[in-house]
Amino acid sequence: MGKDVNFGKMIHGGDYNPEQWLDSPDILRKDIEYFKKAKINEVSLGIFSWAVLEPREGEYNFGWMEEMINRLYENGISTILATPSGARPKWMSDKYQEVLRVEADRHRNLFGGRHNHCYTSPVYREKVRQMNMALSEKFGKHPGVIGWHLSNEYGGECHCSLCQEEFRRWLKEKYGTIDALNKAWATTFWSHIYNDFSQVESPSPRGESGLHGLNLDWKRFVTDRTVDFVRHEAQAVKDGGSDLPVMINMMYNFRGLNYHKFQDVVDIVTWDNYPTWHKGPESHTAMDTGMQHDIMRSILKKPFLLMESCPSATNWQSVSKLKKPGMLRAASLQAVAHGSDSVQYFQLRQSRGSSEKFHGAVIDHYGGDDTRVFGEVTEVGEALDALREMAGSRTHSQAAVIYDWENRWAMEDAAGPRNKNLYYKEAVEKSYYAFRKQGLDVDVIDMEQDLAGYKIVAAPMLYMFRAGFEEKAQNFVHAGGKLILTYWSGIVDDTDLCFLGGTPHGLMDVCGLRSTEIDGLYDGETNCGVPVEGNALNMTKTYTCEHLCDLVRTNGAEVIMTYGKDFYAKMPALTCNTYGEGKAYYVCADFEQGFYDEFYRKLVKVAGIKRYIHHIPAGIEVTSRETEDAYYLIVQNFNPGSTEVRLPKGPFAVWYGEYDGTVKGFDMVVLKKSK
Amino acid sequence: MGKDVNFGKMIHGGDYNPEQWLDSPDILRKDIEYFKKAKINEVSLGIFSWAVLEPREGEYNFGWMEEMINRLYENGISTILATPSGARPKWMSDKYQEVLRVEADRHRNLFGGRHNHCYTSPVYREKVRQMNMALSEKFGKHPGVIGWHLSNEYGGECHCSLCQEEFRRWLKEKYGTIDALNKAWATTFWSHIYNDFSQVESPSPRGESGLHGLNLDWKRFVTDRTVDFVRHEAQAVKDGGSDLPVMINMMYNFRGLNYHKFQDVVDIVTWDNYPTWHKGPESHTAMDTGMQHDIMRSILKKPFLLMESCPSATNWQSVSKLKKPGMLRAASLQAVAHGSDSVQYFQLRQSRGSSEKFHGAVIDHYGGDDTRVFGEVTEVGEALDALREMAGSRTHSQAAVIYDWENRWAMEDAAGPRNKNLYYKEAVEKSYYAFRKQGLDVDVIDMEQDLAGYKIVAAPMLYMFRAGFEEKAQNFVHAGGKLILTYWSGIVDDTDLCFLGGTPHGLMDVCGLRSTEIDGLYDGETNCGVPVEGNALNMTKTYTCEHLCDLVRTNGAEVIMTYGKDFYAKMPALTCNTYGEGKAYYVCADFEQGFYDEFYRKLVKVAGIKRYIHHIPAGIEVTSRETEDAYYLIVQNFNPGSTEVRLPKGPFAVWYGEYDGTVKGFDMVVLKKSK
């Protein structure tokens, strides 16, 4: 986690590929004219440009880029410069086969697509280093260049012999002895004991695919390998003389990499967001998207950038739906409301051919500025201009939800109570949504992050307790925190080895119970939770649960709800245990959203959380950002029509947007108070 | 496009494999007896017989075939002789591995199946040449032999290094310079620029699969390679001394090859037809099948042959349904009604083993002539005999629908407004069906064919405008033609590069509008088209549309219908523009069939098209064939029961079939008038 970055403005821009139009100077000229009209103040340049930057080995062709950066700068437009490692030129794969990725089936890919490279290959690393240094030397001090966009959407894995060697080295460093590895992976099962690190191979559909410890460590290795590659890229940029912030563009709900591990190698978190607006109610999509924004913001707990978004319809989803009028602005400003200092698009000008030629763009194939999309982009530009003083402001959350990549990897691979679907992401969402409906800012953190600052922490389905989590959770509750745990928690340690002696491991006393069995329910099968008469939390309704029902034996916990049927009717379904100054709640089953809504509404009171807006109508999203001097209370309406909301007065004043007792459909209002 | 062929009879016969029964002379004797009984006057011999014809390399075994052809001839039965290249003997693959195909994943197949050969392999070409010449020398002048059935159902592709080399040669010939190719394929995108033709590789799931220009050219190359192979086969036959017509059997809705490209290498179009009768209403299946017949007839605009059809149930569809009584005759005569000069079966005698042993046959394993199927085949034989004077007669259509293979390849690969399904074939069908319901003969042509002779042309979803199409369309309308274009038209040129400056490219003035955006609708989502009050076409009803909605800005066109909802309510949904002497209609969305039925009913009047039967009940199909002297008006009933139809009198008289004001279920009536 490097610098604190504040660009002093809200960035408005996106991916731009002038190298596709070098034979059309008219178009390039027109582009800048259009950018200014739409208040575009940044372009991301050079993504996938390697074949133009180095058309033949060692032969650099940077002139067009220099001219472009200059021209943009003269017109008040900054450049975020990409390193081109997201796709190599054909000559490189032809000459050095090792740069191409080997799949899990052990076949090496042919040239094609993008991201098709080995992160270990010394040749590839050297070629990237030379290119990055050259770019950095050439442009790193240019006043128009403000940051580095390393490669593009890192992802994927390579199983070549070089990577296998690295994996073995990584394992040796982690486990020290092969016996320790054998024990951690329980290799005695099915006679899989290794005599030596050299015997280990990466998982493969043609070989070993069921050794969970191996699978999990392989995924961790892939993340570490990628982090190491990012570090390599960043170092080359630095060695070229540039000290500008580096960033990588992350992706929605991407399982391939644990993004938290990148916290030390990037200066700003940036991500690419392509929600399917209008597929369901916009307010649902907003909730889903909001959670992803919060995941991204919580990695560094600093402002992030929305590095890519689509000004119109994408072209790679199963249906490419147009954004209805107002949607682009609402979606863009939601990012800002959740902590973004930018709204950037893929792409500024639509490419003429190949696989993304129909991806929405600010300027389309028609080429005019009299399009609906261009008008809406301009509106976003104007809004960002108006909000510029919020740049750099931060969000301080009283509530957190734990959403942990490694836990997900382990749990989904584990072959346990349900193989069809465990609904982990959904379980996290239910807690997140319930907090959001109370108007709380929410951090979405992983198990390694601190719990200390929060009043309330939900930790759904923490199947794996990574080392130290039990203590952290104990301390949190003991000191007065409110912790929510659920079914299927504390089952394995961080090598996916089952805890002996009862679960949730290490927190049985904190929760005042032990889990004895867990029932998998068939699709369509349900049970329900019935409130115990006179329960302390005053839960009043019966709620449906499905998928998984944990059967617990309490030992001190108060039973708040019980199951309504099956042989475990009357057994606990929701419990509360007082531990030190705090309370630990245990949700036994996968309850419907309504359960969480009522439960958290009551918890928020118990936890003594401060809120400025008490009644939040459906479809309204409330967030906040703060600077040292000011507090911004942001209210967005994701309903298509106007909605009545009662906003606070007193120190607060309407600072941006229109408010007459209602907020207009898809519109935003910002209240501000001084601190 | 070679000879005009007229066999002087309606051919009745099909695939026959006596080589499977050489050890059962009784059976072979019986077969001929049965053939005569069923009025079978042709057999297709030698398909897949290579292993018997050349059991060991260079060792020919033609005796059995000679005897068979002689015996058939003596019994009045002609032979269409196959070249056996559809499957090679095992000894050849074992000795010459190169004859086996390499898949896109770059693995060479093992011996097996059929069609498993490289079309480039010099060895395979030489072996085929030797065999074809030998067959031609031996049988090419035999009075019983009437034509050549080259190979069988050509298809598939090979990615071996020989084919890669040919592909590069093909590209070089097409583009001249690598820069031209780079530009055409937009390789700047994702850094895919080639420095040299030698760097190009065919598409592969393990390599490049998203470069649309490459994909499209590869498909074209595969067609050209196959055409070249057919030419090679035909030349060998010719060099062997035979001048008989050559043909290849094509397939239903086959996407792998652009059949129009075969027009110069075959003398007659022939095809294999296996509809799933009785799965839905027979009248629907008839419509679907009718369109395929018309596609085939339109390639050469001459009579074609129905080279294969099933006398009973097939064995390779998911359910092998028996044909109900009368269905075989109705299906067979439909081919004739649409221009076929034959009804041929796969197969005359059922094989005892292997993968098609349960495919329906004229003579089944039981082996008697007292089966239902044998009886129905005999009825077909009698009907064909009665219709023999129609052999060689042609169809003259006033209407055409454009259905273009290359357009389909490009559009379905393109990643555009819907990736789930674009419904191109369905869009073509809606126009075709609407014409058919008016009793029109319809040519189904591709973009390269002439528009000049037609009064009305429907061109649905012409995403790609192949070179010259805009001009041809302009001229057609200008000269008085009625042209129907739709949403998602004129988007790319023939390398799949997007047109700049607005779409439909080159026809914006003809249509009096520009398309500005296109909305993809989710499955289940709909909009509708509402007639504008007092519209010139007198459209009266509101129709549902789905999948795709084009948002157009008119510039001169009259708006006939508008959208009923969403943010584009009141925007045009159907327009008409007068251009020169003609009119261009633009259908903005994927409307239901009813829309086309009403729209085309009205268009047919506007276009001044002549029809002999004005009210055509559902399930009745009307077609025509003409000679220099006579005009045959053919009425088929695809309803199971009798249907009332009012047939024209005057110069027309009932020439074949029974008519008493009604046409019987599954029956056919032919009226004839002299010219």
Next chain:
Amino acid sequence: MGKDVNFGKMIHGGDYNPEQWLDSPDILRKDIEYFKKAKINEVSLGIFSWAVLEPREGEYNFGWMEEMINRLYENGISTILATPSGARPKWMSDKYQEVLRVEADRHRNLFGGRHNHCYTSPVYREKVRQMNMALSEKFGKHPGVIGWHLSNEYGGECHCSLCQEEFRRWLKEKYGTIDALNKAWATTFWSHIYNDFSQVESPSPRGESGLHGLNLDWKRFVTDRTVDFVRHEAQAVKDGGSDLPVMINMMYNFRGLNYHKFQDVVDIVTWDNYPTWHKGPESHTAMDTGMQHDIMRSILKKPFLLMESCPSATNWQSVSKLKKPGMLRAASLQAVAHGSDSVQYFQLRQSRGSSEKFHGAVIDHYGGDDTRVFGEVTEVGEALDALREMAGSRTHSQAAVIYDWENRWAMEDAAGPRNKNLYYKEAVEKSYYAFRKQGLDVDVIDMEQDLAGYKIVAAPMLYMFRAGFEEKAQNFVHAGGKLILTYWSGIVDDTDLCFLGGTPHGLMDVCGLRSTEIDGLYDGETNCGVPVEGNALNMTKTYTCEHLCDLVRTNGAEVIMTYGKDFYAKMPALTCNTYGEGKAYYVCADFEQGFYDEFYRKLVKVAGIKRYIHHIPAGIEVTSRETEDAYYLIVQNFNPGSTEVRLPKGPFAVWYGEYDGTVKGFDMVVLKKSK
């Protein structure tokens, strides 16, 4: 079929892997304490223990096993000792690549999973032989060891060059000449004629996959290869000096191996049973499971062992459902009711890691004996103790259903009247269930077994008549037996070559009819069977049929029911023919269960079958076992609640369980009478 084995007790135990806990002596000590508490009297040891038994090549480590066997023996617990060939150690695959399996795509697997070995590899065979002999020498005469569990769940196939050679040798032995093979496989079709055995290759998705004769012989070869491997393993054990019974654990509905072929190499049939209880009504699952028990018992017609079952939820099914209270005991005792002399579990103690760590176990990760599961296991132990005198007793069935692996292989590969699903297993079940509902013990046999002892035999969908079946069936009926044949029977011989001259081949006179055509019905399409007025069997109701309708022409048979619609309305749907002293029934279509229930209720009377309980309520299962002295009539209730059943008195007395006119939910009652 070797020894008659009677362990003198009902075995209660299962898979136990102490090698996973060698570093936890406390746990190992505790385990034995728990075993005794739960009346566990056996453990299966050494399954998958190779890597511990021989950690490095040639270095044996048997001490832990010796200590364990001793300790168990001292505590009254027997050991069934496994040979560890189910999974090899890593060092072996690393040193000798040939031990790894080659898939049908001709790629050799990497190390991983289990069962990943070639059954031909001389190295693997030698390693297995050495290990088995060493185990046998060391433990074969230990008084605590009572039998050999060879490997684990044999399965899979290998396509390596060694196996190809064996396959060719096998074919040569079978066919003698290549001409005979060509004829049997009908290789003339598609030019697949072989010149020599050396040209034959195993089926492959990359090569030949549609040559049915090849596919079928390959499957037979795979079974024979596995049998040969089992024989090799057994011989090594014997050569090591042990004469104890050998067994292999078979699987539910496993298509990969024809288990009947193992009858000569195993002494006892044992199998692994994992039904999905509670997914549907328990009585349905019981019926399905009962049939599998009966298949297993019918292989040797002797008691079998239930070698594996789950004491709680499995972890590898899509949903891991807990067994409700009482279910474990009911499921366990059902095995005994159908002829098992054991109830064994996978697993006694849950492993801590890897792919089955969440599979239910007697002792779970928590590790206490105060769990619900432990309590229910103990109840099973007590029940088995009470039933011990039934050990060794046999079942004598008056009815049999033919269920033939080779028939299934051939039919499902054949490409015939339906490719979607032929519902063979379901057809067998319908007959089986209908017999069961009458309280009959049922043998489920294959075509090679005797028909002589039965009063009634159902032979549904015998597509393939294996050599000699026609005669056997003729004799059976002629001598007074009642035979039920159905649609799609007697179509091919045992090389899958179609019979000529009519079907069902060789039984047309026995059935008094010939099948002329067969109609495949689309999903959702139905016909029905209507009873002929005054039919001899007194069938009274109309029943629905689907999927397949056979159109037969009778020649002597009495028509009992006719079709209700389609063009074959009024044609026969059920017929009966008297032949000699017996009767042959022909069911023309795939009728619903109710049809079989009524039909067989009436047949049971016609066949004069003796039954002790006349009215059997739904959910009640009646079976019997006999010794020389006693007859046990077993009544199980698979309804959750009590059910009224009228049990016989007289010589019968309640010997086990509680009966007060009702049998409790999930409970069992055994009546006994002396002989």
